[in-house]
Amino acid sequence: MSEKKLRSQEWYGRKGKDGFIYRSWMKNQGFPHHLFEGDKPVIGICNTWSELTPCNAHFRDLAAALKRGIWEAGGFPLEFPVMSLGECSIKPTAMLFRNLASMDVEESIRANPMDGVVLMCGCDKTTPSLVMGAASVDLPTLVISGGPMLVGRFKGKKIGTSDVWRFAEDFKTGKLSQEDFIKAEAAMSRSVGHCAPMGTASTMAAMVEALGLALPDNATIPAADSRRKVLAHMAGIRIVEMVKEDLKMSKILTRKAFENAIMVNAALGGSTNFILHLTAIAKRIGVDIDLSDFDKFSSLIPLIANVQPSGEHWVEDLFYAGGLPAVMKEIASKIHTDALTITGKSIAENISEAECYDRNLIGTLEIPIKPDSGIAVLKGNLCPNGAVIKPSAASPHLLKHTGRALVFENIDEYKAQIDDPNLDIDENTVMVMKNVGPKGYPGMPEVGNMGLPAKLLEKGIKDLVRISDGRMSGTGYGTVVLHVSPESAIGGPLAFVQNGDMIELDVPNRTLNLLISDEEMEKRKAAFVPTKLPYERGYVNLFLDKVNQAHEGVDFDFLQGSSGSEVKRDSH
The missing domain is CATH 3.50.30.80 (IlvD/EDD C-terminal domain-like)
Incomplete structure (x- = not known):
């Protein structure tokens, strides 16, 4: 254990009345006294589980696997909820509430007794909102994504969310009946997890892995695969080690990490939403990137992953072909392989044993899937x-x-x-x-x-x-x-x-x-x-007053820049 005093001891290590109050109410959950004595890092599990966010509806099970790893490593896991943003349900758009959720995350982490944080996120906006909030506090932090759902099957063909647009066209022209439309709904969403193609959810999962905030293979292991729970267990072990090493987000989220993420996104043909979210995260941690960086670094990389919507296959297939580590290995000559990650190792070390098992899924720089990928800035x-x-x-x-x-x-x-x-x-x-x-x-x-x-x-x-x-x-x-x-x-x-x-x-x-x-x-x-827009109260009014433009990440101007982990606390 590091000689540095654990942050959680500012709550649980106090003597007299103050310590009594912080510990006593926690003990009503059945926690024994030795958990509060100062040698067990408190790991906050920031969970976006919600039945209104179907992509994240399996997070109770995933959190249980994560807790096992934290306990095994000698940590003390404490789970807490934050606002969950279900892309397919929330109106008028989940993007309206991304900044609100990030504020929820930031203040929940800063105000509570935790030494490290695991961010559990899957659906599109849950990932950037959690990372944005945590970046503003800067504790040792690790991300676990929920994973893509299994590929759907409909009338003998593989289907996924990208097919919604095709089905809609066929329905509009009478090629697909209402009855078949309904059958396709169930056939497409046949397991837990987020969208099966390289939509925004999988793009965000790849983003955090490319940034170095997640364990290798986080981006592509299917949600229903038992190896997703193994990854969560191992993440639990690793976050305890990160606290001991004082490996904070600011040590990982460097300029090199952001450039890597842009190039990896190009290799995957990832979502254009990536631009808004990566820009917002960078501004939270204090790294200067702008639209020109997306064009510059994207232009260096062709399409490597043959995954929809830019390619033909699915994220599940990409995992079987070698996953994101194999994709990153193909572009290793372009990215900053010396960048530090949450493993305590460099990108180079993390991908050193990666292999490609299917050249139909993963191309090379010399023979890419398509010559043009990434983002073009106009x-x-x-x-x-x-x-x-x-x-x-x-x-x-x-x-x-x-x-x-x-x-x-x-x-x-x-x-x-x-x-x-x-x-x-x-x-x-x-x-x-x-x-x-x-x-x-x-x-x-x-x-x-x-x-x-x-x-x-x-x-x-x-x-x-x-x-x-x-x-x-x-x-x-x-x-x-x-x-x-x-x-x-x-x-x-x-x-x-x-x-x-x-x-x-x-x-x-x-x-x-x-x-x-x-x-x-x-x-x-x-x-x-x-x-004149008809919003005169509440959060939407704040949004309209403080939000910046698309090229700046659609964040609030007053949230940019890391503000640290400490606030004055009421001593009761």
Whole structure:
């Protein structure tokens, strides 16, 4: 044991009345006195279990395995709940509440007697919110993800969340009946865990492993696989060791770690939501990254993992092929392999024995799955502060395209008009949706990959250029420009686009421009009147007042920068 006094002893090690109060009430749970005597690190288990968050509904069992490991290593596990964000259930969007959950996590850790923390997260926003909150406290911290669900089976084919968009198109055109639609629901979600493709949840699990915050294989072991519980058990052992070593988050979350995460995300064809979350985490810990870093480091890496939506297979298959360690080994010459991880070892040491067992799943730098991957960052008069697109999920023929704009002022207008048979839309149209950014919706929903009208789908047209200041599900695909910044609701140039305007997208040259004169742009800007949003109280009002823009991570300005683990405590 380190000579350094355990943080938990500031509560449990006190003498007299103060110590009595802290210990006595804990003892009503049946904990014996020796657990409080100072040689057992208290490990807080931050659990996002919730039946309203289906991705995380198996976390009670996973926590039990984690506790076994903590007890074995001589620690004292204490589980606590925080706000859980179920992407598929919560309205208006889980992203609206990511920052609130991060505040819950931060204050729960700081205010309670714990020496180290294990973050249990799975569904999309639970991972970044927990990591953001913990980074602001900076204790020894380890992340356990819930794991992907087993791949679905429907009518003899493997299916996963990426197929929702295909099913929706087939249902709209009459190729899939309502009865079969319902059967597909159960066939797709047939086990515990989060989405089966490389959606945002698996992207976040890969992010924490690439950052060095999780044990090897955390990203890909299926949720239903017993090895997920073994990983939790071993994580329990390791977090106790990390406390003894005083291995804090700030020692791991260096500039090198963030660059690694960007390159690994490119190799996986991960979610565009990754940009928002990684940026927010970096700003919490005090590391300076911006959109240019995502473009720069993504461009170094082709698509290595053949996993949907950028590829053909599933995260479960990727695990059997060697998992994330095998992917990282293929790009070892590009990433910072000397970066420290929660194992106490470097990335190089963690991946040294990794092997690829299936070249259909894992490519190489020389023979990748696709030459282009990662994130392309666009600039131009339509997005002065940037916009993003995922080339590996786009249609190659649309990556350089000029077309006339079809404008939807908001999501309700889109829903009302999209299937109107008289809608003026063809294969060259550029669909534009306004007012779905951080403040416009509010919360920046996943509506950027607007569905196409039935009349185009019936002609075999599957993709159009689509532009918005909103987000897209990590399971989505298409030639979709997202995160346009500044957003339209605050008077960003997207607000000035009108029906019939010509828009030029040029991904190879990283540009996105509205083809009108500067004089016309200024004229429209002068006429802009922002919409007053009907939120005057509570958290949403705070969100609208304090949230920053997409290129800054959609975090609250007052939460950026680590604030440390100590606060003044009432001594009763």
